[in-house]
Amino acid sequence: MSSTRRIVVVGGDAAGMTAASQARRMCSADEVEIVAFERGPRTSYAACGLPYLLEGLVGRPDDLIARSPQQFIERGIDVHVGHEVIALDTSERSVRVRDLASGSERSEGWDELILATGATGISPPLDGIDSDGVFQLRTLDDAAAIEARIADGARNAVVVGAGYIGLEVAEALCARGLSVTMLEMAESPMAGTLDADMAAKVTEAVEASGVDLRLGAAVTGFEQTGGHLSAVATAGASFPADIAVLGLGVRPNSRLAAEAGIEVGPTGGIVTDARMHTGTAGVWAGGDCVESTHRITGKPVVVALGTHANKHGRVIGTNLGGGSATFPGVIGTAITKFGDLEIARTGLGEAEAERVGMAVSVSTATSRTRAHYYPGGAPMTVKTVVRRSDGVLVGSQIVGGPGSGKRIDALAIAIWAGITVEDLSMADLSYAPPFSPVWDPVVFAAGVADTELRR
Amino acid sequence: MSSTRRIVVVGGDAAGMTAASQARRMCSADEVEIVAFERGPRTSYAACGLPYLLEGLVGRPDDLIARSPQQFIERGIDVHVGHEVIALDTSERSVRVRDLASGSERSEGWDELILATGATGISPPLDGIDSDGVFQLRTLDDAAAIEARIADGARNAVVVGAGYIGLEVAEALCARGLSVTMLEMAESPMAGTLDADMAAKVTEAVEASGVDLRLGAAVTGFEQTGGHLSAVATAGASFPADIAVLGLGVRPNSRLAAEAGIEVGPTGGIVTDARMHTGTAGVWAGGDCVESTHRITGKPVVVALGTHANKHGRVIGTNLGGGSATFPGVIGTAITKFGDLEIARTGLGEAEAERVGMAVSVSTATSRTRAHYYPGGAPMTVKTVVRRSDGVLVGSQIVGGPGSGKRIDALAIAIWAGITVEDLSMADLSYAPPFSPVWDPVVFAAGVADTELRR
Numbered sequence: 001m002s003s004t005r006r007i008v009v010v011g012g013d014a015a016g017m018t019a020a021s022q023a024r025r026m027c028s029a030d031e032v033e034i035v036a037f038e039r040g041p042r043t044s045y046a047a048c049g050l051p052y053l054l055e056g057l058v059g060r061p062d063d064l065i066a067r068s069p070q071q072f073i074e075r076g077i078d079v080h081v082g083h084e085v086i087a088l089d090t091s092e093r094s095v096r097v098r099d100l101a102s103g104s105e106r107s108e109g110w111d112e113l114i115l116a117t118g119a120t121g122i123s124p125p126l127d128g129i130d131s132d133g134v135f136q137l138r139t140l141d142d143a144a145a146i147e148a149r150i151a152d153g154a155r156n157a158v159v160v161g162a163g164y165i166g167l168e169v170a171e172a173l174c175a176r177g178l179s180v181t182m183l184e185m186a187e188s189p190m191a192g193t194l195d196a197d198m199a200a201k202v203t204e205a206v207e208a209s210g211v212d213l214r215l216g217a218a219v220t221g222f223e224q225t226g227g228h229l230s231a232v233a234t235a236g237a238s239f240p241a242d243i244a245v246l247g248l249g250v251r252p253n254s255r256l257a258a259e260a261g262i263e264v265g266p267t268g269g270i271v272t273d274a275r276m277h278t279g280t281a282g283v284w285a286g287g288d289c290v291e292s293t294h295r296i297t298g299k300p301v302v303v304a305l306g307t308h309a310n311k312h313g314r315v316i317g318t319n320l321g322g323g324s325a326t327f328p329g330v331i332g333t334a335i336t337k338f339g340d341l342e343i344a345r346t347g348l349g350e351a352e353a354e355r356v357g358m359a360v361s362v363s364t365a366t367s368r369t370r371a372h373y374y375p376g377g378a379p380m381t382v383k384t385v386v387r388r389s390d391g392v393l394v395g396s397q398i399v400g401g402p403g404s405g406k407r408i409d410a411l412a413i414a415i416w417a418g419i420t421v422e423d424l425s426m427a428d429l430s431y432a433p434p435f436s437p438v439w440d441p442v443v444f445a446a447g448v449a450d451t452e453l454r455r
Numbered sequence: 456m457s458s459t460r461r462i463v464v465v466g467g468d469a470a471g472m473t474a475a476s477q478a479r480r481m482c483s484a485d486e487v488e489i490v491a492f493e494r495g496p497r498t499s500y501a502a503c504g505l506p507y508l509l510e511g512l513v514g515r516p517d518d519l520i521a522r523s524p525q526q527f528i529e530r531g532i533d534v535h536v537g538h539e540v541i542a543l544d545t546s547e548r549s550v551r552v553r554d555l556a557s558g559s560e561r562s563e564g565w566d567e568l569i570l571a572t573g574a575t576g577i578s579p580p581l582d583g584i585d586s587d588g589v590f591q592l593r594t595l596d597d598a599a600a601i602e603a604r605i606a607d608g609a610r611n612a613v614v615v616g617a618g619y620i621g622l623e624v625a626e627a628l629c630a631r632g633l634s635v636t637m638l639e640m641a642e643s644p645m646a647g648t649l650d651a652d653m654a655a656k657v658t659e660a661v662e663a664s665g666v667d668l669r670l671g672a673a674v675t676g677f678e679q680t681g682g683h684l685s686a687v688a689t690a691g692a693s694f695p696a697d698i699a700v701l702g703l704g705v706r707p708n709s710r711l712a713a714e715a716g717i718e719v720g721p722t723g724g725i726v727t728d729a730r731m732h733t734g735t736a737g738v739w740a741g742g743d744c745v746e747s748t749h750r751i752t753g754k755p756v757v758v759a760l761g762t763h764a765n766k767h768g769r770v771i772g773t774n775l776g777g778g779s780a781t782f783p784g785v786i787g788t789a790i791t792k793f794g795d796l797e798i799a800r801t802g803l804g805e806a807e808a809e810r811v812g813m814a815v816s817v818s819t820a821t822s823r824t825r826a827h828y829y830p831g832g833a834p835m836t837v838k839t840v841v842r843r844s845d846g847v848l849v850g851s852q853i854v855g856g857p858g859s860g861k862r863i864d865a866l867a868i869a870i871w872a873g874i875t876v877e878d879l880s881m882a883d884l885s886y887a888p889p890f891s892p893v894w895d896p897v898v899f900a901a902g903v904a905d906t907e908l909r910r
Contacts, residue, residue, distance in 0.1 A: 048886075048888055049826060049828055063827075307898075335890050337889055344885050346885070374507060406861065406862065409865035409895070412865070412885065413874075419872050428750075428762075428787070429867055430789060430860070430861060431761065432503065432789075433504050434507070434792055435792075436861070438503075438762050443762075
């Protein structure tokens, strides 16, 4: 009998393979054997790069692959692609694995199990949603399929949903010369993450780009002609479409865990503690399939972002490797762009604060990315959401030109650390004409917020 | 007898005029009369924009003027340009003012006095330093004089000092087609603000630009031919020069205050409390002429930056206007660029930490501004300085390509708030491929720092 611990990883993407790599770095092969099963054909690739691949900005699909199965194997992680884990047994500590190529099944034992099963694009049960021509953009195969359709002469595209992925896909397809219609059920784009006043600037940019943005337009079905998608229907109209891409968000792949009796929260995400350990002995989970704690509301949320998945993986791997690490939660920071317009947010939006019953003071401040006299500057608007009870910044949103979006990080750290807008309004941020007006936009916004709070 | 309070402002630039404007916003003309004296011909202009004016990036010199004397007068601030305050009487509460055009002098009384006398470029007592052709770049007139010399066919320029201004001026003169030599006494550029390891990247960029950078080269004198500058001499060599620009830093203009018995610190800056009030009743001071408290060391420092001057002014104006405000100190945040290389710093450098006797753990982490597969990304290196006793981040420096410099703000807020690198290493910063690798460079650097700290 060997005393080697056996770690089994379910899912070969960011969270799972980061966990595996971290544990591998910390433990010798004698101490730990690591086996990973991935149902797809690839490991560790950047799904968030897919819109840019479609846009033609990424050289080759392979550029999105951070590390191949072979590279993991060379590092002592025994990766099996094309292998789907179809059941877990947490008392016997085994998984049931199906080799998708041969259809054969086998059981594999584990001492520690890492669930990193990811998320699946939401696909509502609408008429014709399975039509040939309706896509998600979640995998390299999805991208290749859309690419093939463009090569076949697709002219009209409908993007369903005006969230992050929807906007990125619309921009990409537009850049590829397709005529793009965007259908969004809500009355503004990015409705879940940007307040309506800030989203209005996104609407302007999308409309100016030539994308036909339809707000308040709920899709009712997908029409086919000869087995192929021909149009996307809403209550009011029908939009011709050779291809449709769904950008309706994702839901965690937590069924496998739930069936094995591992706790899944009301968010649909697997529940873990801060060490990323589930309620079941020896079972860890991370990435898009788990829920995280929102540091401001204290409530569980599912945020499917590679940056969290990587951190989850690091935490799991450290804990399995004999170290001690915790994931401190999220504050909902996110960023994207549409053309030259940069869009970023962190913390609570005004609408979110309302939903959780927090009394807030809200303001917006528009300035520029550079000194007014320095060339290449652009306007940027910073919205701030401040808790009335103590003046602490709890949320911020930025919409502006090139160079504005990443400034959300200064605001994110302010929220992370829990400082007041009064404190932030006098913070020593960097200033030089090519980088900022003399009142840095973040400091300026904090000053406006502080004034509004005292009003 | 009127009960109108009379505020006299000495110095019509950032600190003084911001203070005046803020007090004016808060008080009616019945409550407060505001009179400002400026010895130069202009008010409130962006001295930090002068290198870019010289470079040809700024349309017209007037673009650097934020607000003219006439505009201040229209807002109820009685500005007198070409008027130098030559003495203060703090017991009689008056200033002695000379009209530089007529030479006539008069006394003006005040209830409250704001000293915003700025700073002067350091001009060491070297042979020939007063030669025709040796310049500072502190005023629009300085810029015009250099401009005239370029128009007259100046070919060779020597920049003395490789700090912020020196680098900016060297870049500008190089862009204008001059042959530029840079003489720096220290063994690396930006020696006061960047650690040698980070400065080495600046050296590379400067050398690659065609500027002839000479380190360890102390200027011994300025040679003249026919009354004009002809060369700048060091111990080892002499460098032909039609123009020389001094970039040796500045010293606070605090003589007037000192002569009136107002406390001046060992830094040479006027001493104030956090409200920007000096030790003398009714006398306030702000901008480049005062010292500020460094929040980490607790020691007084003089940091001549428009961003601080504006904040000082806002604080003074708020306090004079009946409000209550304090300036919370500085952490030494600064940014500049040389060509495409962005250079930023905040908090304590490794060398500074050593000087104040703080035991620190130091590391550097190189990553990229964007996802590796997204076009337009550039390498960036983040150095972190961490206090050993508690793991709190106390300093950081960034040198990298376009899009790297302003990320110093996230680190500055982390220092401002006093969080640990462990905390920062899991912070929720924004991620999308056009803006960041999946491990944001700041978060990544904090992780590397945390690992180093535990080593």
